[in-house]
Amino acid sequence: MTDMQDQHIASAYDRDLEAIQALIMKMGGLVEDAITNAARALETRDDEMAEAVRRGDAAVDRLEEQINEEVARVIALRAPTARDLRVVLSVLKISSNLERIGDYAKNLAKRASVLTQMQPVGDSASTLRRMAQQVRAMLKDALDAYVQRDEALALDVRDRDVEVDQMYNNIFRAFITHMMEDPRNITACMHLHFIAKNTERMGDHVTSIADQVVYLTTGSMPDESRQKKDRTPFETHGAVR
Amino acid sequence: MTDMQDQHIASAYDRDLEAIQALIMKMGGLVEDAITNAARALETRDDEMAEAVRRGDAAVDRLEEQINEEVARVIALRAPTARDLRVVLSVLKISSNLERIGDYAKNLAKRASVLTQMQPVGDSASTLRRMAQQVRAMLKDALDAYVQRDEALALDVRDRDVEVDQMYNNIFRAFITHMMEDPRNITACMHLHFIAKNTERMGDHVTSIADQVVYLTTGSMPDESRQKKDRTPFETHGAVR
Numbered sequence: 001m002t003d004m005q006d007q008h009i010a011s012a013y014d015r016d017l018e019a020i021q022a023l024i025m026k027m028g029g030l031v032e033d034a035i036t037n038a039a040r041a042l043e044t045r046d047d048e049m050a051e052a053v054r055r056g057d058a059a060v061d062r063l064e065e066q067i068n069e070e071v072a073r074v075i076a077l078r079a080p081t082a083r084d085l086r087v088v089l090s091v092l093k094i095s096s097n098l099e100r101i102g103d104y105a106k107n108l109a110k111r112a113s114v115l116t117q118m119q120p121v122g123d124s125a126s127t128l129r130r131m132a133q134q135v136r137a138m139l140k141d142a143l144d145a146y147v148q149r150d151e152a153l154a155l156d157v158r159d160r161d162v163e164v165d166q167m168y169n170n171i172f173r174a175f176i177t178h179m180m181e182d183p184r185n186i187t188a189c190m191h192l193h194f195i196a197k198n199t200e201r202m203g204d205h206v207t208s209i210a211d212q213v214v215y216l217t218t219g220s221m222p223d224e225s226r227q228k229k230d231r232t233p234f235e236t237h238g239a240v241r
Numbered sequence: 242m243t244d245m246q247d248q249h250i251a252s253a254y255d256r257d258l259e260a261i262q263a264l265i266m267k268m269g270g271l272v273e274d275a276i277t278n279a280a281r282a283l284e285t286r287d288d289e290m291a292e293a294v295r296r297g298d299a300a301v302d303r304l305e306e307q308i309n310e311e312v313a314r315v316i317a318l319r320a321p322t323a324r325d326l327r328v329v330l331s332v333l334k335i336s337s338n339l340e341r342i343g344d345y346a347k348n349l350a351k352r353a354s355v356l357t358q359m360q361p362v363g364d365s366a367s368t369l370r371r372m373a374q375q376v377r378a379m380l381k382d383a384l385d386a387y388v389q390r391d392e393a394l395a396l397d398v399r400d401r402d403v404e405v406d407q408m409y410n411n412i413f414r415a416f417i418t419h420m421m422e423d424p425r426n427i428t429a430c431m432h433l434h435f436i437a438k439n440t441e442r443m444g445d446h447v448t449s450i451a452d453q454v455v456y457l458t459t460g461s462m463p464d465e466s467r468q469k470k471d472r473t474p475f476e477t478h479g480a481v482r
Binding site for chain 2: 068071072073075076079080081082085086089092096172175176179180183186187190193194197
């Protein structure tokens, strides 16, 4: 094959990758908004906003399908080298993480609608909104780190997830207290607790996007001892994973 | 390329696929045992068995990594056609589903250890064990359906997941009652409720393995209206997804 053909194929492959990356960023933007709007709907008890988030998740799912098809097309068409293949396959993992985060945001919106029918439990809705905003900011940075192949930013995202875990542990204890104090809070607390746990899980998925960035930039996953599932201490009354 | 070379490459590719499929089945076997043993540890309050399940999850994670590497190697080496590629990429999705199910089983085992330090809550542990056994049986059938490309069996697995969702809704209501009746049950019920929810989520991941089988046999995913996330009715006091 001549250099010119070689270059031609290489640049066509790069254009394919950029097109797929653009789909990832589009998907990421939709998911970021879903997190923010679902948490706001919970805090302001806005059933219409919650309904809009629930309807919006279908677009996120369609984008994941589109990305999967593009990836299969590019692999079949360009037969990438092992190194290029790593980049393409990381796209599949990231789009799958984004789809899961979108599902959790949709679930948060559904529970927000349920909770409009119940008494508010202390200031838990605004605490949960702050927790969701932290996760949304981490997601934005994880996607920026992906586009810029910025390992330092990816590692920073990983570290910030520890704060999300701490927020979850604190709110878990608060819910137990609310339920003990007044059994009429129990059903609402069950839903609020799921929102807290699912928001903490969104943080885990953001962390695995950051892990992919570290993998792409360094060629290996972050040190096992730093990896999410092994790092979180086991607590009798706190987060258990 | 001569037919002989062609055949040679085709059969080498088939051998690669069979090797990867063997890894999937090995991973599936470990995950099936983890589900059974974690649920048994919960029912018999057996901390040692729970600890063994927790330690065992690392082997499941290593198998997923190995499968990912094998898939990348095969794609780079054999440059499969679009049709063959569909089979290879489905392996990535299935191994990722198995890894998640393994994580949930590990989480179940961790909570089982926590719960040995608390009063049992009614007969919930044996109800949860039955729920886990249903999911384990579905997983076994989903993997058999994958190996035999058995669409009918895959669709049967999807249908049985509805029963798991019903089990979850029933136990959710039971926990609310237990907590209302005696606030000393609240902390234990929070953990038991997570076990129920995570077991229901295991069923969702088994269902998406079944979806992959349908995709491989029919060329398209199951009818949207039958897909898990759209099929489950929204309930104020039941499963919300």
